[in-house]
Amino acid sequence: MSDLRRRSNKIEEKTNSTSCPKGVEGDERNILVLLFLYILQGIPLGLAAAIPLILTNRHVSYKQQAEFSLAYWPFSVKLLWAPIVDSCFIKSFGRRKSWLVPVQYLIGLTMYLLSLNVNYYLGQRGDGEEDIEPNITMLTAMFFFLNFLAATQDIAVDGWALTMLQKHNVGYASTCNSVGQTAGYFMGYVLFMALESYGLVTLPGFLKFWSIVFLVSTTLVAILKGEKEVEGVQGEEYKGDQGEQELGVVDTYKLLFDILKLSLMPATILMLLTSKIGFAATDAVTGLKLVEKGVPKDNLAMLAIPMMPLQIVLPWIISKYTSGPRPMDVFLKAIPLRLCMGAVMAGLVWITPSFKQESGDFPLSYYCLVVLLYSLHQVSGASCFCSGVYFFSKYLFPSEVLGFLFAKWGKVKKKLEKLEETLMNKV
Incomplete structure (x- = not known):
């Protein structure tokens, strides 16, 4: 028990020592990379927000609008597969890039496929043919999958931010998240609606453009941006302020379940x-x-x-x-x-x-x-x-607390309540 108290005091001392701003020196490029990744994440969200306005002009009922709102659910339940993203990776390629790169490639391919069929799903036949009723179910399914991929990308980027940035700059991750998602949402929603209203762009063309951006930018990130090599947990000791812990999927879900208790x-x-x-x-x-x-x-x-x-x-x-x-x-x-x-x-x-x-x-x-x-x-x-x-x-869930939990996994259940008390006092 005294061991837990001593480690908790160290956590508090480290947190207090980093509470003073030290500037972003050395993290300028990392912040820009995070900002760009969060901008990409906001594009599908903005496009999904534009669809209801398009459907409103096609006299779609609010019941059908509510059905389309299910497309946003992946961001609400991403905790269900977050442990898988955190635990399964190719070490030689990078813990976060193992998911970020293939997921962003899938987003690009999905947007390209959607650009080929979105007019049909919206009921726009073209070629002088009479329009039909929009296929809300297919639209919902496609954007649900697109947002599922964006939510998975969010999990990977959020985790990468904790090790990409220096410890005293981790707070800027939430700022990059908010600013980046807002900018991406703006481009996917406001910019598209503005250009579309003046006949400068169509939804299929807009989707195709961003599919290319995703494919090219993901290739550049995969080649040019590496991940920091950090030490994980070895035996009984937790090493490294920014070390990432290595657990299997089952153990990760067990830890999540114990935390939920x-x-x-x-x-x-x-x-x-x-x-x-x-x-x-x-x-x-x-x-x-x-x-x-x-x-x-x-x-x-x-x-x-x-x-x-x-x-x-x-x-x-x-x-x-x-x-x-x-x-x-x-x-x-x-x-x-x-x-x-x-x-x-x-x-x-x-x-x-x-x-x-x-x-x-x-x-x-x-x-x-x-x-x-x-x-x-x-x-x-x-x-x-x-x-x-x-x-x-x-x-x-600061990284030091998680690292201690991973290192002492056999004693976690006996000490969770004491750890909870420590966290409550800190908050």
């Missing part, structure tokens, strides 16, 4: 499963309802452009507050604002018809109001996201 986990899981209920409708339906009220979908997509600088700058600003000893304080302060924004956005939908002019257009003042409200919504959302990611990456 900690008394703090039910409350944590309940919080994660219910924290978004209050604003789920706001996030998913507001845009569709505005289109239903007459707001042109291309204008609505273009409104994201003035918010783009905010979406990029916000994570960097928020990271200054989440990098402290209590990152979830930001989450707790942002939740009430985000809940209130649900009522505000409902009010926006309600008053939208009163702004509509006889010509069917909306005045500039209305769009300024929408940008203002969406900006407040973005502030609350980014605050919750960044604080949550930083908390889980730094405090809940």
Whole structure:
């Protein structure tokens, strides 16, 4: 027991010693690589977000829209196969590249195949033939698989960030995640909708372009970017501040199951499963309802452009507050604002018809109001996201704690409760 306490004190000392900012010197290229990988990850998410707006103009019911929302599920349940990604790899190629490279190749190939058939799935026959009803089931299946691959890429990149960056810069991983995904989402959603509205690009052409980008960039990463050689666990000792632990798939799931049995986990899981209920409708339906009220979908997509600088700058600003000893304080302060924004956005939908002019257009003042409200919504959302990611990456399962658990696997079950108490005191 004293051994666990001594190691826990060392963990606290190391954490405190790295709490002071030391700058990103030596990690500039690594941060750029992470940012680029997260941008690629956001492209499928942005394209998936554009599909509901396209379907709205084809008079698809909300029931069918809800069916398509299943395409986002892989990001919610990626924990189920994360231990496989973490445990199975080709050591000579790299722990993370063993998954990152083939998965990104698959994303590129899937996007290329989708570009050949997406118009048919959307019910657009072309060649003067009458359009048919969109095939929602096939669209959902294709984008579900695409997001499954993107979620697997996310697992690999998140893990790679922990060893790619120096220890005192690990907090920037959540910033790269937020900024990169936002930029990728912007390009896959806003940029596509803008170009498509002016007839400059089609969905098949856009998909084909990004499929090529994925294939080329993945080849470059595979050849030019190597992984750090770090020591894992040997015998009874855990070596290296940034060492990665080597466990089999079965042992990894056993460890995950034991962690889930900690008394703090039910409350944590309940919080994660219910924290978004209050604003789920706001996030998913507001845009569709505005289109239903007459707001042109291309204008609505273009409104994201003035918010783009905010979406990029916000994570960097928020990271200054989440990098402290209590990152979830930001989450707790942002939740009430985000809940209130649900009522505000409902009010926006309600008053939208009163702004509509006889010509069917909306005045500039209305769009300024929408940008203002969406900006407040973005502030609350980014605050919750960044604080949550930083908390889980730094405090809940820090690498030193996991390394100690792996090294002392035979004694883990007897000491989990004591470890939980140590973590709770730290948080």
